[in-house]
């Protein structure tokens with residue numbers, strides 16, 4: 018019988034050997050399981066209420082204000098998937114902060130509250146106004162919804178493909194088991210999880226019809242990712258040397274105007 022754990026590409030981390038289970042990590046890495054359960058429960062409720070609210074407002078009244086519960090649906094799904102993909106594909110790293118709820122910059126909560134307010138005010142003050150009159154409104158909204166779904170999918174698939182090499186905080190010291198990932202979505206762009214997040218956030222603002230939100234998210238996220246990629250890649254070069262340099266020459270970053 019083979020005793021060495023064999024990891025199938027992109028198989029869930031916890032099932033990779035059939036012998037691992039999360040309790041094995043508990044003595045080494047204290048995790049607040051109750052905190053994780055509570056957040057999952059709250060996100061599940063928010064998702065269900067958001068989805069029900071979106072459909073109820075849309076189908077029962079046809080009011081454009083369905084976008085307010087929609088934002089809660091999109092956000093709760095995003096934060097749940099951040100934890101779930103970490104738990105399934107990088108089990109050791111999964112902890113309360115993996116939800117990115119409180120560890121995120123407070124600017125995230127403020128920006129989303131501002132997005133809700135902008136959507137509410139513009140729809141109350143200028144009902145029926147469209148900020149990009151090139152496409153009929155339903156096509157515009159449907160395209161933005163599809164872009165948001167695609168952005169979310171790219172983000173989550175990137176976390177799956179990076180597996181144990183993915184970490185929510187940029188690593189400046191190489192951990193054992195951190196390997197360079199250049200396959201899957203990492204063969205298309207060097208920073209697929211940032212690309213997915215960037216376009217997901219902008220597409221959500223487009224669904225909301227928020228002009229200010231779209232411009233502000235585009236500017237702030239672009240600056241954030243441009244700076245982060247620079248620091249992250251300096252560290253990756255120090256970890257992987259020529260291998261990373263060659264990968265960088267071959268594959269685009271993926272964020273507009275970042276080389």
Ligand SMILES: C[S@@+](CC[C@H](N)C(=O)[O-])C[C@H]1O[C@@H](n2cnc3c(N)ncnc32)[C@H](O)[C@@H]1O
Pocket residue numbers: 175179182183184185186187188195196197198199203207208209210211212249252253
């Ligand atoms: C939040 S993840 C983001 C990964 C990547 N920038 C992306 O957008 O998909 C950050 C961690 O991923 C690691 N990382 C980034 N690119 C990597 C790659 N191609 N292979 C292995 N690790 C990588 C970095 O060392 C960092 O600690």
